[in-house]
Amino acid sequence: MSSDEMGSSAGVEVDRMAGAVPEPGSVKSDPILVADRVRRSFGGLTAVDVRRLEVQRGTITALIGPNGAGKSTLFNLLTGFDRVDQGDWTFQGSKINGKPGHKVARAGMVRTFQLTKALTRMSVLDNMLLGAQDQFGERMAGAFLRSVWGRQERANTVRALELLERFKLIDKREDMAGSLSGGQRKLLEMARALMTDPAMIMLDEPMAGVNPALVQSLLGHITSLRDEGKTVLFVEHDMDVIMGISDWIVVLAQGQVIAEGTPSDIRSNKQVIDAYLGAQDVDEAGSADE
Amino acid sequence: MDLVSILAESTRSAFGPIAAIYALAAIGLNLHFGYTGLLNFGQVGFMLVGAYGVGISVELFGLPLLVGFGVGLACAFLLALLLGIPTLRLRADYLAITTIAAAEVLRLVYRAGFAEPLTGGVYGLQNLSDGFRSINPFDPGERYGWGALAYNGNHMWVLVVTWGLVAVMCGLVWMLMHSPWGRVIKGIREDEEAVRSLGKNVFAYKMQILVLGGLVGALAGCMLAVYQASIQPDQFKPQVTFFLWVILLLGGAGRVFGPVLGAMAFWFLMNFTDGVLRGLGSMGLLPFLDGPDYGAIQLAFVGLLLVLLIVFRPQGLIGDRKEMLINVK
Ligand SMILES: Nc1ncnc2c1ncn2[C@@H]1O[C@H](COP(=O)(O)OP(=O)(O)OP(=O)(O)O)[C@@H](O)[C@H]1O
Ligand SMILES: [Mg+2]
Numbered sequence: 167m168s169s170d171e172m173g174s175s176a177g178v179e180v181d182r183m184a185g186a187v188p189e190p191g192s193v194k195s196d197p198i199l200v201a202d203r204v205r206r207s208f209g210g211l212t213a214v215d216v217r218r219l220e221v222q223r224g225t226i227t228a229l230i231g232p233n234g235a236g237k238s239t240l241f242n243l244l245t246g247f248d249r250v251d252q253g254d255w256t257f258q259g260s261k262i263n264g265k266p267g268h269k270v271a272r273a274g275m276v277r278t279f280q281l282t283k284a285l286t287r288m289s290v291l292d293n294m295l296l297g298a299q300d301q302f303g304e305r306m307a308g309a310f311l312r313s314v315w316g317r318q319e320r321a322n323t324v325r326a327l328e329l330l331e332r333f334k335l336i337d338k339r340e341d342m343a344g345s346l347s348g349g350q351r352k353l354l355e356m357a358r359a360l361m362t363d364p365a366m367i368m369l370d371e372p373m374a375g376v377n378p379a380l381v382q383s384l385l386g387h388i389t390s391l392r393d394e395g396k397t398v399l400f401v402e403h404d405m406d407v408i409m410g411i412s413d414w415i416v417v418l419a420q421g422q423v424i425a426e427g428t429p430s431d432i433r434s435n436k437q438v439i440d441a442y443l444g445a446q447d448v449d450e451a452g453s454a455d456e
Numbered sequence: 457m458d459l460v461s462i463l464a465e466s467t468r469s470a471f472g473p474i475a476a477i478y479a480l481a482a483i484g485l486n487l488h489f490g491y492t493g494l495l496n497f498g499q500v501g502f503m504l505v506g507a508y509g510v511g512i513s514v515e516l517f518g519l520p521l522l523v524g525f526g527v528g529l530a531c532a533f534l535l536a537l538l539l540g541i542p543t544l545r546l547r548a549d550y551l552a553i554t555t556i557a558a559a560e561v562l563r564l565v566y567r568a569g570f571a572e573p574l575t576g577g578v579y580g581l582q583n584l585s586d587g588f589r590s591i592n593p594f595d596p597g598e599r600y601g602w603g604a605l606a607y608n609g610n611h612m613w614v615l616v617v618t619w620g621l622v623a624v625m626c627g628l629v630w631m632l633m634h635s636p637w638g639r640v641i642k643g644i645r646e647d648e649e650a651v652r653s654l655g656k657n658v659f660a661y662k663m664q665i666l667v668l669g670g671l672v673g674a675l676a677g678c679m680l681a682v683y684q685a686s687i688q689p690d691q692f693k694p695q696v697t698f699f700l701w702v703i704l705l706l707g708g709a710g711r712v713f714g715p716v717l718g719a720m721a722f723w724f725l726m727n728f729t730d731g732v733l734r735g736l737g738s739m740g741l742l743p744f745l746d747g748p749d750y751g752a753i754q755l756a757f758v759g760l761l762l763v764l765l766i767v768f769r770p771q772g773l774i775g776d777r778k779e780m781l782i783n784v785k
Contacts, residue, residue, distance in 0.1 A: 271655035283650035285643050296643050297654050303636035306664050310631055319636065362654055
């Protein structure tokens, strides 16, 4: 990635956005995900109506917007967990609209859920191992050949334990996932998603209910994911978090993308302030960033 | 009332062929519900197609017994596909409704007049165990075992084969559930969306388990035909499925030996209550009841057992209470 001229304010690091124009539907130089005219309505209510959305590869993109803006619905649509009324989208250059959720995940786009889905009556380690891909032992006939899948299982276990270590869950590995606290479940879900080794990870409010100290280390994880070359798209309401780590922000309101841009673009965007931020939030976010 | 002989008779039935057959069918149900969370309320339908597979092949077409087993299992395979393809993508309730209806429809079709040339209608089919008995290594005239647990040669042969199948299936279930495949299956029981988000084809797994559990149920039906040497459609009423559910919950769902212990305990209790009721009746202590009423009381007892079980020991005889208590999603 080149370090071209940065759009606006205090840019010392690489410009991962390669100078994308801060406007709704803006074109990116190297998009991993491109969505076109994606629409979903529930009865009379149009929950999502996104004309165009591109997500730049290797960046952290935040999706923000008021409650009910359609963020989770958009996640569900893009990852094959809900049916669109219309729309096309491609991931890494290939069409994935209409594909069921498991195929989207296998293609390398993995998501977490706003309402955490821990597999409660399974151990934390088993939760993790479920994330590993291409397991021979997950085929019915393969299940009987322990000698074949045993080696793969050991390698996966090593990787799972490394991730649990990173997410401070290592002491819980033998516990039932149902015995974890809400915040720990969030962590587990994120670690489990990473177990699939995705190219792009979509996190629906990963910080909700996680304590501030841990939020800092989670942010560290997310940035290091990006630095490993993964793409992160996340939904979040905490403005400090968003302004702190995002390379790009997409603002959704009433199902439509009303603004896109770098944190500083968004902070000064009149429409966003009216629709979502409100004057006070902007001040706070601004001062926290200084 | 001779309590000792009632106890002896109850113990005998706990190890008897019927207990073994129910254990086998409950193992299938355990695969469905205990491990995967599929609500199958029509396990008896799989037993029915298994039993009639043997019955029709052997009596009508004079085919060898093994072919009969093959036909029964093939029918169960088809039935599982028919039940699963339309419902497994939908919410869990749809499978429940479909299975309960399909099992009952099957029974009505098999007993209907138009099916009589094939199924024998309400009279069913007879003379089904000659092939099985011809390979009996035990002497039919001899008694094997000790005291209350002595069985004649023919029954002994059924017992050995059926409990043998139970053992093999337990081994199979253990191996499957201690593999990555079993991990996916248990994950589906917990939350299928989460499992799908990790790249697993949930529908395919549910289909596999529906077929597998159905095949085990059909095998139980095959053994029933062999044991009784005859089958009638009205043996396959919905109450059989509900007995299987009681057995599963009694023993412990999601445990390898749950269905086995459950079946033994269930038939012990059934015979014990029956013996006690009859004993009390013959002593003139149940003046308001006639012989046929005992059956109804016994069923009420099964219902009561189920209620008490769910209240006081929801995990069953060998379930894991810790696991049971974690039920918040
Ligand atoms: N299954 C559904 N049936 C009917 N309406 C729905 C359904 N799912 C979402 N909606 C509606 O769609 C709109 C968008 O919901 P969505 O969950 O995507 O919002 P969100 O942006 O994720 O909000 P939040 O920040 O509160 O999580 C809401 O108005 C909601 O009421
Ligand atoms: Mg949401």
